[in-house]
Amino acid sequence: MSAVEGTRLYDLAKAGDFQAFAKLLTWLERAPLKDALGIPALLQPARAAFRFGITGPPGAGKSTIVARLIGSLRAQKLRVGVIAVDPSSPFTKGAILGDRIRYSDHYLDEGVFIRSLGSRGSLGGLSSAAFLMARAFDACAFDILLIETVGVGQTELDVLHVADQVCVVLVPESGDSVQAMKAGLMEIADVFVVNKSDRPGAAGLVREISASIHDGEAARAVEVLQTVASENRGLERLTELILLAKSKGSMLANRADPKRLREEAKALLRAQWESALETKLSKINAAKDLLTLFN
Amino acid sequence: MSAVEGTRLYDLAKAGDFQAFAKLLTWLERAPLKDALGIPALLQPARAAFRFGITGPPGAGKSTIVARLIGSLRAQKLRVGVIAVDPSSPFTKGAILGDRIRYSDHYLDEGVFIRSLGSRGSLGGLSSAAFLMARAFDACAFDILLIETVGVGQTELDVLHVADQVCVVLVPESGDSVQAMKAGLMEIADVFVVNKSDRPGAAGLVREISASIHDGEAARAVEVLQTVASENRGLERLTELILLAKSKGSMLANRADPKRLREEAKALLRAQWESALETKLSKINAAKDLLTLFN
Secondary structure (H helix, E strand, C coil), X not given: CCHHHHHHHHHHHHCCCHHHHHHHHHHHHHCCHHHXXXXXXXXXXXXXXXXXXXXXXXXXXXXXXXXXXXXXXXXXXXXXXXXXXXXXXXXXXXXXXXXXXXCHHHCCCCCEEEEECCCCCCCCHHHHHHHHHHHHHHHCCCCEEEEEEECCCHHHHHHHHHCCEEEEEECHHHHHHHHHHHHHHHHHCCEXXXXXXXXXXXHHHHHHHHHHHHHCCCCCCCEEEECEHHHCECHHHHHHHXXXXXXXXXXXXXXXXXXXXXXXXXXXXXXXXXXXXXXXXXXXXXXXXXXXXXX | CXXXXXXHHHHHHHCCCHHHHXXXXXXXXHCCXXXXXXXXXXXXXXXXXXXXXXXXXXXXXXXXXXXXXXXXXXXXXXXXXXXXXXXXXXXXXXXXXXXXXXXXXXXXXXXXXXXXXXXXXXXXXXXXXXXXXXXXXXXXXXXXXEEEEECCCHHHHHHHHHCCEEEEEECHHHHHHHHHHHHHHHHHCCEEEECCCCCCCXXXXXXXXXXXHHHCCCCCCCEEEECEHHHCECHHHHHHHHHHHHHHCCXXXXXXXXXXXXXXXXXXXXXXXXHHHHHHHHCCCCHHHXXXXXX
């Protein structure tokens, strides 16, 4: 596991070898960060995928929406990657089956690559891995990267710093959770989706979200959509918004934006620090050992 | 601000100079951790105060209880220190008035020293400062150190790792918060106090807590008390429990316990890391700078 091995895997992946790409992602997850960042294309990609984050409470239908989006984006001949950080996601469950999982509909489709990020649950570890993997999707010529994360904890929300735009998925019953998550959600959301909107309360929730957006100081235009993902209703507009943002977006400029690079740096540092923590602590057996922490 | 300055302040404080003790605490908060730990008596105290943590939701009456405990412990001729981490505490409000605050009843009492820990709200910073200050109270011959912290966030709860024993203060209306905090509270509590227990629901809450203790696997004996601190009712038993634990406790052994030292090490490392973070991030302006993080 050296930077040489990573570069070899990257070269194969770039040439279209999916198995090498899967190995590259695993290598990135495990390699020392300095080695991982030592692949020049990762730090200076020639092109970049549009990264679309999808978050929301468990059971909101995020995975169904992701599956639908894969379909509509593939219909446009776009290469689609998925990083699933949701422990309840069927994608993540699939992780047990192996490194590379394809959603059943897309099992034989070489234009789709789905990767789960499982239980590296420690502070920063998830974000760090997501940042590195997203760079690999950039470097290996994917057009769109969907990042599915369950919007419950700070760790999961931190992962969304990786995204160029963020979609928050809610259901009519989410009224209360909107209140609870409001501050955090309003800041990060570029699109709201009220899914399962054939249920009572959908219109009310749309009004509530719209009012909150209006109250906020956000200068950005935030759209609120109603969908029934299980029946593929209302998702055309979401696909449209992604394509629009992708065509307008300057993803390469985004990757070079110092503000975003600092979020990435923070995630990488946290991961490095957390992984060093246990080793350092194991050396503490007496009070005088506390001094060795700072040598 | 060198280790020499810290040692000088420590020597004066040890000799009974309260002003030097106040300056020592401030010095410990600001000095590089290596310098702070460089005072031998801090790492290897000749005696140690019994550290009693008091936590609970805002408005539960923690500060009133602390004030009552100061009174009853002073009546036993014990030297009492207080570290208040509760932003709503009158002790903390007093921080605006100066470094050293004495609760009004004890204004002229040289056997009481109260210090607030204010807004070093960053991850680990509070715990790190609390650990260092508690060591200063140990080294300067205090008998009891009360640590008041509001039990809302992980940061505040982390501070309780500093304590030898922990008391959780609730009020009859806290039923819901008990549910919410149960897991965390049950693990850390050595005593529960249902304060303001002249209000309806006190007996019910006591039953609920007792049942939870019974459900838990805790082998420790956890006592549940009812108090009305504003009228000084029911606090004799709490004072008794503190004195009992102090007489039984092996505080010097506690300070040398590797498991506890590792909690302390973690707090110190986090503080060091957080304080280095902004400096490191400010150097990130382009993707290639990410590599410099790991040099």
